[in-house]
Amino acid sequence: MGIRQETRARIEADIVELGRRQLATVGAASLSVRAIARDLGMASSAIYRYVSSRDDLLTLLLVDAYDELADTVTGAAMGVDGWRDRITAMARAARGWAVRHPARWALLYGSPVPGYTAPPAATVVPGTRVIAQMLAAAAEGASAAEVGTADIAVSPTLAADFGRIRAEFTFAGSDSVLARCLGVWATLIGAISLEVFGQYGSDTFTDSEAVFDTTMELALRSLAG
Amino acid sequence: MGIRQETRARIEADIVELGRRQLATVGAASLSVRAIARDLGMASSAIYRYVSSRDDLLTLLLVDAYDELADTVTGAAMGVDGWRDRITAMARAARGWAVRHPARWALLYGSPVPGYTAPPAATVVPGTRVIAQMLAAAAEGASAAEVGTADIAVSPTLAADFGRIRAEFTFAGSDSVLARCLGVWATLIGAISLEVFGQYGSDTFTDSEAVFDTTMELALRSLAG
DNA sequence: TGTACATCAGTGAACGCGCGTTCACTGATGTAC
DNA sequence: TGTACATCAGTGAACGCGCGTTCACTGATGTAC
Numbered sequence: 001m002g003i004r005q006e007t008r009a010r011i012e013a014d015i016v017e018l019g020r021r022q023l024a025t026v027g028a029a030s031l032s033v034r035a036i037a038r039d040l041g042m043a044s045s046a047i048y049r050y051v052s053s054r055d056d057l058l059t060l061l062l063v064d065a066y067d068e069l070a071d072t073v074t075g076a077a078m079g080v081d082g083w084r085d086r087i088t089a090m091a092r093a094a095r096g097w098a099v100r101h102p103a104r105w106a107l108l109y110g111s112p113v114p115g116y117t118a119p120p121a122a123t124v125v126p127g128t129r130v131i132a133q134m135l136a137a138a139a140e141g142a143s144a145a146e147v148g149t150a151d152i153a154v155s156p157t158l159a160a161d162f163g164r165i166r167a168e169f170t171f172a173g174s175d176s177v178l179a180r181c182l183g184v185w186a187t188l189i190g191a192i193s194l195e196v197f198g199q200y201g202s203d204t205f206t207d208s209e210a211v212f213d214t215t216m217e218l219a220l221r222s223l224a225g
Numbered sequence: 226m227g228i229r230q231e232t233r234a235r236i237e238a239d240i241v242e243l244g245r246r247q248l249a250t251v252g253a254a255s256l257s258v259r260a261i262a263r264d265l266g267m268a269s270s271a272i273y274r275y276v277s278s279r280d281d282l283l284t285l286l287l288v289d290a291y292d293e294l295a296d297t298v299t300g301a302a303m304g305v306d307g308w309r310d311r312i313t314a315m316a317r318a319a320r321g322w323a324v325r326h327p328a329r330w331a332l333l334y335g336s337p338v339p340g341y342t343a344p345p346a347a348t349v350v351p352g353t354r355v356i357a358q359m360l361a362a363a364a365e366g367a368s369a370a371e372v373g374t375a376d377i378a379v380s381p382t383l384a385a386d387f388g389r390i391r392a393e394f395t396f397a398g399s400d401s402v403l404a405r406c407l408g409v410w411a412t413l414i415g416a417i418s419l420e421v422f423g424q425y426g427s428d429t430f431t432d433s434e435a436v437f438d439t440t441m442e443l444a445l446r447s448l449a450g
Numbered sequence: 451t452g453t454a455c456a457t458c459a460g461t462g463a464a465c466g467c468g469c470g471t472t473c474a475c476t477g478a479t480g481t482a483c
Numbered sequence: 484t485g486t487a488c489a490t491c492a493g494t495g496a497a498c499g500c501g502c503g504t505t506c507a508c509t510g511a512t513g514t515a516c
Contacts, residue, residue: 004479004491027339029254034469045472046493054470111335112422114252124426152443158435165429182436183412183443189424190415197337199414201349204390207382211407214377218408222447229458229512259502270504271460279503 008050014040015050019061023103028113033057058116063126065104070129072097077133083140084220087184090134091216095192095209102196109189110197128169131185135171138181138223142173147223152176180223187219233275239265240275244286248328253338258282283341288351290329295354297322302358308365309445312409315359316441320417320434327421334414335422353394356410360396363406363448367398372448377401405448412444 018036026032033054037047051057076093080086098105107113108127118127141147154162154175162178165171171178194200195208205211243261251257258279262272276282301318305311323330332338333352343352366372379387379400387403390396396403419425420433430436 002480008492025339027254027336029252030339030469032469033471042492043494044470045495048471049492106336109418109424110422111252111331114250114255120426152439154439155432155435157432158430158439161430161432161436179439180443183440186415186419186440187408187412187444188415189419190411190413193334193418194411194414197335199334201345205383205386207380207386210380210383211386214379214383214404215408215411218377218405218447219412222443227513233459255502257502258504267459268461269502270462270506273504274459 011040012050015047015057016060016064019057020064020101020104023061023107024101027103028058028061028107028116031058031061055116058113059119059122061104062107062118062123065101065108066123066126066129068101068104069094069097069108070126070133073130073133077137083137083144083146084224086137087134087220087223088216090130090137091188092213094130094188095195095212098192098196105192105196109193132169134185135169135173135181138177138184139171139173141224142177147173147177148180150176152179154179184219184223187215191215236265237275240272240282241285241289244282245289245326245329248286248332249326252328253283253286253332253341256283256286280341283338284344284347286329287332287343287348290326290333291348291351291354293326293329294319294322294333295351295358298355298358302362308362308369308371309449311362312359312445312448313441315355315362316413317438319355319413320420320437323417323421330417330421334418357394359410360394360398360406363402363409364397366449367402372398372402373405375401377404379404409444409448412440416440 015036018039019031022031022035031054033047033051034044036057037044040047051060073090073093076089077086080089138147152175159175162175165178166173173181191212195212200208200211240261243264244256247256247260256279258272258276259269261282262269265272276285298315298318301314302311305314363372377400384400387400390403391398398406416437420437425433425436
């Protein structure tokens with residue numbers, strides 16, 4: 001690898017790092033390529049050798065965050081026996097990552113950035129890694145007949161949608177199981193966002209980890225029973 | 226009421242309306258008092274006769290949105306018999322409002338606006354109206370012994386926090402009930418945000434209302450038994 | 451009812467700052483013969 | 484191994500635009516006597 005490739009790789013990494021910092025300080029909507037060039041000690045125009053536009057930088061940061069979150073979740077799930085404990089481990093890992101990187105969580109699951117649409121080609125795969133893993137764990141429970149069997153009324157339209165999801169994620173589970181997974185997913189995203197976005201205020205809960213664990217335990221009961 | 230008070234009231238309402246539109250088009254982070262003055266046909270400085278700063282305008286919009294959401298939810302709950310159906314009605318009303326006003330939902334429950342902190346004196350009361358109503362409905366179920374009694378392990382710390390919440394909302398229900406309410410709340414916020422923030426993509430679900438109803442039905446089951 | 455004065459709404463210029471993106475350019479690194 | 488040429492990284496000026504906030508001011512509305 002020549003000197004050019006090396007410095008290029010280093011600068012690209014620096015750009016992502018500076019971008020992360022900007023997300024934390026000014027937010028996605030005020031992300032500025034000029035500011036990043038400044039921080040790199042470059043002329044503002046030089047940044048265009050590395051990033052083709054502001055939106056392109058946002059996509060970079062989006063994929064970066066999706067991947068790091070998914071890696072964290074995968075790492076936490078690895079080696080945990082039993083689908084139930086594995087989902088719990090994944091949920092906790094997701095929350096932990098979000099608490100450590102609130103601005104990046106906001107980029108992934110918070111308000112959309114006005115004027116920006118993520119290019120599906122680049123973002124769909126990294127963006128579905130976590131839910132895919134959760135579904136896999138739930139499918140394990142379903143195949144062991146450990147997942148709640150009480151049926152839920154699902155409209156034909158919704159059943160058709162579920163069919164497509166089943167194909168996309170090669171998920172082996174009934175509509176009822178899928179519906180429960182959706183509920184767990186909504187609870188997970190909601191619980192993390194409420195905490196990370198500061199909805200609880202600073203003085204409502206002393207131990208927000210305990211709040212989260214309790215919430216997820218209840219959500220998982222609905223899956224298992 | 227003199228002519229001055231009348232025009233002032235009209236202009237104040239116009240400012241809020243234009244602010245809402247800006248939330249929808251450029252988002253809270255790019256909210257511009259200059260643009261609003263422009264749209265009103267005023268000099269940019271004249272806006273300061275009505276709003277003392279940009280942050281002040283944000284607070285105005287925040288309270289406006291909290292109140293309208295709460296009014297909508299209250300209206301939908303009115304006259305609905307049975308705590309369970311009432312919670313369902315409230316949840317649907319909240320979703321409906323969020324779908325109609327995605328940018329305002331984002332202001333309330335989405336990513337925090339960097340550099341802005343809502344003044345508690347103005348926002349806490351309107352911001353807790355919806356959850357207060359849900360808790361009241363759940364308390365009704367608890368007093369009728371219709372709410373799930375299976376206990377949940379709650380740490381002493383969390384129990385103490387729950388005690389404070391019980392006092393603040395004059396809520397009559399055990400720790401288990403409170404924990405379940407928290408779960409329902411997280412599910413509600415998560416389900417709405419996932420839909421409104423576009424996480425499902427445009428082609429995953431044909432009937433997102435059905436998805437929401439199914440999710441909430443499951444969440445309520447966990448409350449009820 | 452009329453007049454004097456106080457309050458208020460709105461103006462326009464200014465301060466100092468930021469942004470994304472393009473363009474013609476220099477000088478360094480890499481490559482093919 | 485040396486040379487000629489192509490590629491690439493970075494510069495600096497420029498375009499055209501935006502922002503929040505302050506300030507001294509004019510002219511209209513409201514109020515007290």
